[in-house]
Amino acid sequence: MNLPKEFRYSDEHEWVKQEGGNKVRIGITDFAQSELGDIVFVELPEVGDELEANSPFGSVESVKTVSELYAPVSGKVVEINEDLEDSPENVNTAPYEGGWMVVVEMTDDAGLEKLMDADKYQAMVSED
């Protein structure tokens, strides 16, 4: 399983990459995208929207089903990946790069502490 060591992970299978300051980039893990199948649509919030940790912030539609996305941290959306509008398959082909979803300016960075490191996430997935 491809899991960048420097990222944090949520129990809803999202990755969080610190971008400097209070900003983090968010997407879904390689494991999640492989389980969901070919992604055909990503519903994202708008720039300026406030996200609340552990609340839904969008959805991904694969050829089989739609899944709700949960915010791993609280904060304001400062950037969304507009390329996913025309190329949702980037979530499958490059989940940690071109398949990123949103950049969030966190309200505070305490939420990051609650997320898992790569080893813990790996262990959680292995238990399933």
Add this chain to the structure above:
Amino acid sequence: MSKMEEAKNLARAASIYREMKEWRIIDESFENATPLSYAMEEAIGEAVAHGKAPATLRIWQGPQGLVVAKKDIRTRSGMDAALMMKGVDWPVYVRQSGGTAVPHGPGTLNLSLFLPRPKESAWTIDDIYRMLGYPLMKMAKAILGLDSYFGEVPGSFCDGRYNVVIQGKKVVGTSQVWKGGPAGLSSKRPGYVLAHATLLVHTDREQAVSALNAFYEMAEGDRPVYIDTVATLASFSSLQGEELERAVRKGLVEAIQDLTGGADLFATASADEIDKAPTYLDHCQPQHYQK
């Protein structure tokens, strides 16, 4: 997939039905078909997610219209197409599940399956589709003596691997959504799985296909649905119209009771579900998703 493998998969679907201790069947008449019929889907789902209602199978009809996924109205042209269809008495409603547009209204029947999201990844996306399709297949065999199977039918509306197909023609389209986290994976949050099927019982096939193609022609510049790929149950049956519809409803209820080991037959949506449905009504309207 071999017949033996498919039989094994259906047996697994049947075993999941039996694993659930409590079921209810909500069988709604067409007189109740209003836009609120769509909002009820979320109201029931939330009740199931929070343990206020048991696992549920809902047999229902919507008012005449096209029911689309969010991606179909994400563009300006998609919104324009929705507006245009409203003007020709085929209003567009938005569902939470995926796929492409499906015709609703007189002559169609919907089956919705609601399950509380398991805390562990006990069920797969494929399990859920088979649970949804199984009672429809049992009904087709029992009422009409017809063999049916899961399969893709290129050129049909909302095509997918879990269409229910009879003699090469699509009669049922299916879709699903997982609330509370990624589909098929573990989640500690309360959530629900909703799988939805639309069955063409005796709908006017030409009108329905024409409406679907009119929508997509304006939304995407394409007419993707071919009439020869779809069939109604009426085309295989000596029963017609309301008589056929009654037989199908009865067959579905019997199939569900058989699979569940005796679901609560006389259930209705709870007062809480009915009260909450209007709060989800805007989720069913295209303008809610306009940016």
